[in-house]
Amino acid sequence: MNLDSLLPNLGEWLRGTGPESDVVVSTRIRLARNLADLPFTTRADHHQKAEIEQRVREAVAKSDIAPKLEYLSVMGLMPLDRLFLVERQLISRELANALEGPRGVAFDSRESVSVMVNEEDHLRIQVMRSGMSLDETWEQITAVDDSLEARLPYAFHERFGYLTACPTNVGTGMRASVMLHLPALGITKQIEKVFKALQKINLVVRGLYGEGSRASGDLYQISNQVTLGKSEPRLLSEIREVIAMILQYERQARTVLLKERRQAEHDRVARAIGTLGSATMITAEETMELLSAVRLGIHLRLLDDLPPTTLNQLFIHTQSAHLQKLAGKALDGEDRNAERAKYLRNRLRDLGATPQ
């Protein structure tokens, strides 16, 4: 597979459509699964990892999963390609760099379904969809799970359910996450309050790139902490309830912003577009922050030249590996910041994006 062919595509989670897409960027569910007759990945030797990889590859190839998944070995990839897959949310940072030995990922051309092999667990099945879509995502992932299970004996325990390397994932092995864009709660300084309430009910808040990553660009992932003792539909309905509440808060905060400080918000959005379109050096972090202001501007109709999909493209293309692939060369430090600024200047000029 030539990864460069993915470059012009957005990937399912960045399509910018789907229910509640003014606040909800994407929905993602992952299932952790292990083969019954081999040690977990952390205690498997090279030979055993190769066997796991081989068996999962075969199961994927013979399964009736639609759309078709194609397997890619991470060992054979250059560091830039690995980072590229991390940025597209197809693999974890751990699978890219921290782990060793045979490992990889199978995914479809829409980049909606992916199966990581030999991550912390033998299989990490993931389905992503645009917008708020917990039920559809669950239906899809449970079908993928069934068709893999038909060919792979899973480690399953009468009492503890699906067995995982870390006991924090045992039971359903399910982590459902909803990615939210919450700029207005940030501006009105209510975000901390919301997250404190979430912690009390056992939901976790993370930044864009998962565990340990900090929130940038006002993007947050809300997911379930508990995986044991509650059924999948129950876990999903608990998340759904909380998301509905956060959506309401964010929209209220947006309404208040428009009512009480429309002029100031308009100015902030105009300055963000101005900086993005004229800077000669810009970091990924600053780009994310400015794009967040623009995204809010679009939804508040303070700016109507840019469709959200285009904004998502600017967002993914200015990530480090994407930027270097577009430039066709390795860039570091200052060169990368200069290239990012150049890309943004050119794109915004072509789009003719100007504040209303």
Next chain:
Amino acid sequence: MNPCQFCGQPATIHLTDILHQQKTVTHLCDACARSKKILPTKPGTHFDLQGLVQLVMGQHGRPDAADTTALSCPECGLKYAQFRAEGRLGCARDYDEFAEPLLALLERVHRATDHCGKVPVRRRSTMGLSKLKAELDAAIAAERYEDAAVLRDRLREKEGADEPR
């Protein structure tokens, strides 16, 4: 990087304690350190020495500490002490070999010790009970209370029949 021993998140705090020539290392993430009162919960409040002592003494003082750390799995060779340090189990059998200490950990992390939810297709015929439990939980979640009542009765019946007398 070591994961937090309590929840598996990346640990940011590492405590080393030596008592009676026995070294204990504790890895914690910020959130667990706060919940165990090792880190102040509010900015400005001070480091809580008592919380720290309690945590460390709790480890040494646990009556079964010696027994559980000596446990090891005959299948993958993992020692329970190693699991406590690294936070990852070695194979499926560990869940049975370490069942006793794991139950306490699961209770703390999930506030539950029994799976309730999906069962692999090939296990469904033999897993009548968990499947009923899963259906019951799903019915309650969806607020289908009439279905839930029926399922609850079937579950009681089945549990009664399965119990060895």
